[in-house]
Amino acid sequence: MDTQPNSPEARDIRYNLHAYTNARRHQEAGPLIIEKGEGIYVEDNSGKRYIEAMAGLWSVAVGFSEQRLVDAATKQMSKLPYYHSFTHKSHSPLIDLAEKLVQMAPVPMSKAFFTNSGSEANDTAMKMIWYRSNALGQPQRKKIISRQRGYHGVTIASASLTGLPNNQISFDLPIANVLHTASPHYWREARPGETEEQFSTRLAEELEKLILAEGPETVAAFIGEPVMGAGGVVVPPAGYWEKIQAVLKKYDILLIADEVICGFGRTGEMFGSQTYGLQPDIMVMSKQLSSSYLPISALLINDKVFEPLADESNRIGTFGHGFTAGGHPVAAAVALENLRLIEERDLVGNAREVGAYMQQRLRELSSHELVGEVRGIGLIAAIELVADKATKAPWGQPGALGALTNGLLQQNGVISRNMGDALAFCPPLIITRAQVDEIISALKTSLDEALKQVK
Numbered sequence: 001m002d003t004q005p006n007s008p009e010a011r012d013i014r015y016n017l018h019a020y021t022n023a024r025r026h027q028e029a030g031p032l033i034i035e036k037g038e039g040i041y042v043e044d045n046s047g048k049r050y051i052e053a054m055a056g057l058w059s060v061a062v063g064f065s066e067q068r069l070v071d072a073a074t075k076q077m078s079k080l081p082y083y084h085s086f087t088h089k090s091h092s093p094l095i096d097l098a099e100k101l102v103q104m105a106p107v108p109m110s111k112a113f114f115t116n117s118g119s120e121a122n123d124t125a126m127k128m129i130w131y132r133s134n135a136l137g138q139p140q141r142k143k144i145i146s147r148q149r150g151y152h153g154v155t156i157a158s159a160s161l162t163g164l165p166n167n168q169i170s171f172d173l174p175i176a177n178v179l180h181t182a183s184p185h186y187w188r189e190a191r192p193g194e195t196e197e198q199f200s201t202r203l204a205e206e207l208e209k210l211i212l213a214e215g216p217e218t219v220a221a222f223i224g225e226p227v228m229g230a231g232g233v234v235v236p237p238a239g240y241w242e243k244i245q246a247v248l249k250k251y252d253i254l255l256i257a258d259e260v261i262c263g264f265g266r267t268g269e270m271f272g273s274q275t276y277g278l279q280p281d282i283m284v285m286s287k288q289l290s291s292s293y294l295p296i297s298a299l300l301i302n303d304k305v306f307e308p309l310a311d312e313s314n315r316i317g318t319f320g321h322g323f324t325a326g327g328h329p330v331a332a333a334v335a336l337e338n339l340r341l342i343e344e345r346d347l348v349g350n351a352r353e354v355g356a357y358m359q360q361r362l363r364e365l366s367s368h369e370l371v372g373e374v375r376g377i378g379l380i381a382a383i384e385l386v387a388d389k390a391t392k393a394p395w396g397q398p399g400a401l402g403a404l405t406n407g408l409l410q411q412n413g414v415i416s417r418n419m420g421d422a423l424a425f426c427p428p429l430i431i432t433r434a435q436v437d438e439i440i441s442a443l444k445t446s447l448d449e450a451l452k453q454v455k
């Protein structure tokens with residue numbers, strides 16, 4: 001790290017409070033400053049190149065140097081740099097993108113609503129659900145069930161839906177009306193001898209018990225990521241979504257699919273809902289929608305949600321919700337071009353094909369002494385590190401081995417992210433087999449180096 005008083009590193013420490021960072025440790029450790037990107041690679045300010053094996057934050061589908069997105073932004077910026085959708089106003093990118101998303105949806109959807117981040121979109125989903133319950137004359141139906149280890153964002157409502165301690169401790173969260181049910185992580189949570197199907201059945205039974213204990217008439221919705229991302233990449237066990245949805249149907253509880261990571265190809269289908277047979281009433285999307293070149297997120301809602309909401313807005317006089325930059329024309333134009341690229345280049349097919357290769361190559365590491373589990377689908381995966389394969393015990397403090405290996409991997413030219421002891425891999429959808437090989441080779445070296453340090 002450059003420690004000169006006016007180096008970018010020193011000024012970063014002086015002026016920035018970083019997201020998801022130990023602020024005290026940052027004063028010592030300093031930042032990794034990324035200057036530019038090309039394809040799946042990024043380069044830091046010393047000229048060192050890395051494979052961005054997290055696609056930024058699970059989000060840069062088309063890589064870090066897509067000129068067509070730059071051109072789409074420039075063109076829209078020159079024509080109409082800003083407009084909004086309040087009070088009956090609209091603009092072409094908003095109309096085109098809404099139409100495109102409703103047509104792409106794997107289940108019948110009625111309307112799109114635009115926001116700027118995954119968190120805002122999930123907040124909006126929660127507000128829509130409360131509004132709908134009031135519209136239906138069911139003011140008691142306000143509870144939303146989420147899952148432990150689910151990740152839905154960091155605003156007050158979405159951090160409440162999130163089922164991870166770091167998003168709630170000392171923030172006085174969760175708020176009322178949010179309940180959490182068990183995480184579907186078979187390898188960690190299943191009882192000895194339980195099959196995946198049996199585990200899924202038990203989780204569905206636990207969900208039903210929770211609903212009955214709370215009173216089914218008080219439960220409005222269930223939210224889940226088809227594949228959990230930030231909770232450590234948790235792939236649902238066999239039969240899970242089918243059994244969960246059967247319970248939801250029985251009690252007329254809405255399903256919100258949080259497609260913020262899975263959406264637009266990540267799992268090898270356009271949406272995670274297709275991969276796992278979800279039939280959501282609301283779909284939440286962001287990240288790969290614009291490859292994160294600009295902030296944009298969207299909700300798709302079906303008529304079960306839209307119709308009562310429309311009636312309630314008519315009764316009150318307005319749907320009193322919306323963001324200044326929601327559906328921003330430049331972000332919407334970039335999103336449209338990004339979706340065109342995903343389709344033209346069959347990046348969903350690439351996620352399926354190169355994804356299967358990445359999964360196979362990662363599974364070859366299962367025999368490594370430090371690797372407890374390899375899990376994933378398409379181009380999203382994690383390896384979970386343990387000190388003892390039999391007991392699944394961590395090495396020292398939980399997360400220490402993950403952080404150590406993640407640091408070594410970064411030195412070896414690959415950016416991953418450790419969630420506790422799970423190292424995640426979620427590269428841009430344009431990745432090739434040869435580039436997967438580069439990741440695996442750096443990962444092998446890093447695991448061996450970590451092993452030397454801990455044994």
Ligand code: PLP
Nearest residue numbers: 117118119151152153258260261
């Ligand atoms: N939902 C999921 C599934 C996510 O992975 C994320 C972010 O990682 C969010 C919501 C929150 O999105 P944002 O960080 O844009 O608020």
